[in-house]
Amino acid sequence: xxxxxxxxxxxxPPAASAVVTGAAGWLGQNLVRRLARSRDRVRCLVVSDDExxxxxxxxxxxxxxxxxxxxxxxxxxxFDGVGAAAVFHAAAVIHPRTSTREFFDVNVGGTxxxxxxxxxxxxxxxxxxxxxxxxxxxxxxDHVFTEDSPYDPYMGYGQSKLExxxxxxxxxxxxxxxxxxxxxxxxxxxxxxPRQSQFFSAIRxxxxxxxxDGTQRRSMAYTDNLVQGLLRAEVSEKAPGNAYWxxxxxxxxxxxxxxxxxxxxxxxxxxxxxxxxxxxxxxxxMAERADALLQxxxxxxxxxxxxxxxxxxxxxxxxxARDELGYEPTVGLREGMRASIxxxxxxxxxx
Amino acid sequence: xxxxxxxxxxxxxxxxxxTGLALDRGDRVRVLDLxxxxxxxxELEYVAGDVRDLDxxxxxxxxxxxVLNNVAQVPLxxxxxxxxxxxxxxxxxxxxxxxxxxxxxxxxTSSSAIFGIPETNPVTEETPGRPLEAYGKAKLEAEFLxxxxxxxxxxxxxxxxxxxxxxxxxxxxxxxxEFVAEGAPVYVLGGGDNVYQFVHANDLAHASLRAADREKPxxxxxxxxxxxxxxxxxxxxxxxxxxxxxxxxxxTGPARAAMRAVxxxxxxxxxxxxxxxxxxxxxxxxxxxxxxLGWQPRHSNASAVIESYExxxxxxxxxxxxxxxxxxxxxxxxxxxxxxxxP
Numbered sequence: 001x002x003x004x005x006x007x008x009x010x011x012x013p014p015a016a017s018a019v020v021t022g023a024a025g026w027l028g029q030n031l032v033r034r035l036a037r038s039r040d041r042v043r044c045l046v047v048s049d050d051e052x053x054x055x056x057x058x059x060x061x062x063x064x065x066x067x068x069x070x071x072x073x074x075x076x077x078x079f080d081g082v083g084a085a086a087v088f089h090a091a092a093v094i095h096p097r098t099s100t101r102e103f104f105d106v107n108v109g110g111t112x113x114x115x116x117x118x119x120x121x122x123x124x125x126x127x128x129x130x131x132x133x134x135x136x137x138x139x140x141x142d143h144v145f146t147e148d149s150p151y152d153p154y155m156g157y158g159q160s161k162l163e164x165x166x167x168x169x170x171x172x173x174x175x176x177x178x179x180x181x182x183x184x185x186x187x188x189x190x191x192x193x194p195r196q197s198q199f200f201s202a203i204r205x206x207x208x209x210x211x212x213d214g215t216q217r218r219s220m221a222y223t224d225n226l227v228q229g230l231l232r233a234e235v236s237e238k239a240p241g242n243a244y245w246x247x248x249x250x251x252x253x254x255x256x257x258x259x260x261x262x263x264x265x266x267x268x269x270x271x272x273x274x275x276x277x278x279x280x281x282x283x284x285x286m287a288e289r290a291d292a293l294l295q296x297x298x299x300x301x302x303x304x305x306x307x308x309x310x311x312x313x314x315x316x317x318x319x320x321a322r323d324e325l326g327y328e329p330t331v332g333l334r335e336g337m338r339a340s341i342x343x344x345x346x347x348x349x350x351x
Numbered sequence: 352x353x354x355x356x357x358x359x360x361x362x363x364x365x366x367x368x369x370t371g372l373a374l375d376r377g378d379r380v381r382v383l384d385l386x387x388x389x390x391x392x393x394e395l396e397y398v399a400g401d402v403r404d405l406d407x408x409x410x411x412x413x414x415x416x417x418v419l420n421n422v423a424q425v426p427l428x429x430x431x432x433x434x435x436x437x438x439x440x441x442x443x444x445x446x447x448x449x450x451x452x453x454x455x456x457x458x459x460t461s462s463s464a465i466f467g468i469p470e471t472n473p474v475t476e477e478t479p480g481r482p483l484e485a486y487g488k489a490k491l492e493a494e495f496l497x498x499x500x501x502x503x504x505x506x507x508x509x510x511x512x513x514x515x516x517x518x519x520x521x522x523x524x525x526x527x528x529e530f531v532a533e534g535a536p537v538y539v540l541g542g543g544d545n546v547y548q549f550v551h552a553n554d555l556a557h558a559s560l561r562a563a564d565r566e567k568p569x570x571x572x573x574x575x576x577x578x579x580x581x582x583x584x585x586x587x588x589x590x591x592x593x594x595x596x597x598x599x600x601x602x603t604g605p606a607r608a609a610m611r612a613v614x615x616x617x618x619x620x621x622x623x624x625x626x627x628x629x630x631x632x633x634x635x636x637x638x639x640x641x642x643x644l645g646w647q648p649r650h651s652n653a654s655a656v657i658e659s660y661e662x663x664x665x666x667x668x669x670x671x672x673x674x675x676x677x678x679x680x681x682x683x684x685x686x687x688x689x690x691x692x693x694p
Contacts, residue, residue, distance in 0.1 A: 050436065053405060053443035057496050059503045060450065346479060347495070348465075348488040 009326035022091035133158030189223025206274020214255025251315035284311035402441030517552030540630025543582030551650035577651030
């Protein structure tokens with residue numbers, strides 16, 4: 001293996017070809033750029049011609065297919081002639097524009113479509129990007145999810161990612177393709193969407209609330225760490241049929257996350273001003289209830305959803321990824337947040 | 352050695368000057384543009400096309416040694432999606448087509464708009480881009496694409512011009528010339544003591560061609576080496592014109608707000624870039640281009656603005672005809688006419 005540090009975990013060689021869905025997305029960009037360094041061919045699903053051209057510039061091994069993961073003809077073209085490739089399925093809707101229907105059409109229907117075409121084209125392995133959402137929130141601030149934790153999906157997104165996991169598991173059990181699921185919590189890093197600049201900006205200007213005392217914990221994953229986890233999921237001989245939590249080394253307390261972002265902003269030469277607003281937990285609980293009510297009627301409001309979730313501990317234990325994938329996160333919160341902030345600034349985002 | 356050069360945007364203001372210089376030095380020239388070239392059309396090959404179309408770009412790059420990429424949707428066009436598709440996706444397509452057809456060198460014309468209002472001057476090639484509006488942001492993203500392409504093995508260099516002047520330059524500059532010609536006052540923001548650098552189109556074209564001759568990806572900041580404050584430059588112009596026009600100060604805050612307001616009403620030809628930078632200092636350290644390219648500008652701020660003005664006077668009666676780019680067409684003054692009547 002030439003992509004990572006040597007590992008003691010038994011591995012097979014990576015496939016020469018890779019297929020990536022959601023390739024122009026936040027995680028996709030990081031993954032594709034890494035794959036392009038070592039593979040002969042990286043076939044990418046993107047949603048627009050603009051994305052296709054910009055991504056193709058990165059390397060001659062990148063081939064783009066423009067279209068929607070829900071569209072059978074598009075997914076046919078994605079797999080046309082790729083043969084024995086590793087498939088990284090990163091396409092998903094996390095914040096739908098209006099209706100929660102998108103969660104199920106894209107996250108479940110799209111996954112089924114990609115699995116089906118991957119099987120028929122002889123994919124070597126199907127690496128599925130999953131989430132913490134099928135597991136809801138931890139019962140107490142000191143609890144961590146393991147791979148044995150029971151499903152308890154958090155609202156529409158969580159339900160859709162749960163159903164996608166079930167599809168992936170059946171695919172493996174039927175012997176169609178060896179599959180590995182990588183469960184990533186809240187991630188951060190370069191190629192982020194504009195909402196992440198708003199997150200930084202809100203913290204810088206004292207507009208991002210700390211809910212309660214901020215001792216609730218969150219696992220986070222720096223994108224490079226997550227990419228390493230995905231690449232190892234492709235080659236680890238122990239991994240097929242399993243799911244793994246992949247995140248930074250340890251969960252962080254929410255107050256630590258906000259304080260670290262403030263420090264990282266200052267590290268990058270930005271003055272951090274304003275108050276450190278706090279809101280009581282009851283306000284977040286109300287937001288959560290309103291979010292649930294809206295989602296039960298098919299509606300989605302991003303701000304409500306984010307505020308409701310901030311009240312909770314969503315933490316995981318990465319021991320099994322360490323043991324069975326040979327995964328070892330190399331970037332920590334402050335360094336990762338600095339890189340993330342620097343990327344925003346370098347690309348003309350206002351923070 | 353004669354080369355075959357593709358000039359994208361070669362019918363536009365700077366593109367046509369660059370095309371002329373390339374022809375003068377013996378290059379075979381193909382122009383890709385939405386509009387046909389105005390002059391020397393019989394000496395070059397014209398391809399009608401849009402950089403947003405990758406297939407068009409691929410066929411335009413066939414048999415080409417050097418691509419000089421000058422297509423841009425300039426600040427006067429205020430459509431954000433258009434900015435992105437032309438400046439970003441268009442650049443990506445040029446880079447892809449160049450790579451796929453084995454072009455040996457690409458020189459991409461960027462913009463000082465990527466620097467917004469810099470914290471300190473001079474701005475060097477190492478100064479990070481910090482654009483303030485949609486145009487600068489799109490041009491910065493295009494530079495990132497150039498770097499991605501260079502990392503993937505394409506030989507692409509970036510040339511960043513300060514505000515371009517020279518014969519044939521109109522666009523927003525024509526507003527100024529119109530006022531001077533009529534003896535009306537011309538305005539600076541605040542005291543006009545912001546250090547503002549221009550570059551003559553010929554000097555820039557020479558820099559682009561020299562960058563094209565030099566192997567390996569590099570970035571060059573290009574501007575006049577003799578320059579001063581905005582007030583000094585305009586003073587040199589009104590002194591030369593002798594029309595009785597004088598340089599006047601407008602208070603920065605209210606003037607900027609007024610520019611924004613009338614522009615948003617569609618009553619004056621300004622874009623955000625104009626009201627943001629007109630009163631600010633921005634100048635390049637051009638020593639890298641001088642040292643590595645052996646490039647030397649012939650024009651100062653003053654001589655460039657005076658030459659542009661003389662061309663404007665000589666051609667004033669025939670301007671506004673034909674289907675030309677933003678920088679080759681006089682803009683409509685709109686409400687700015689009122690300024691001319693101020694005592």
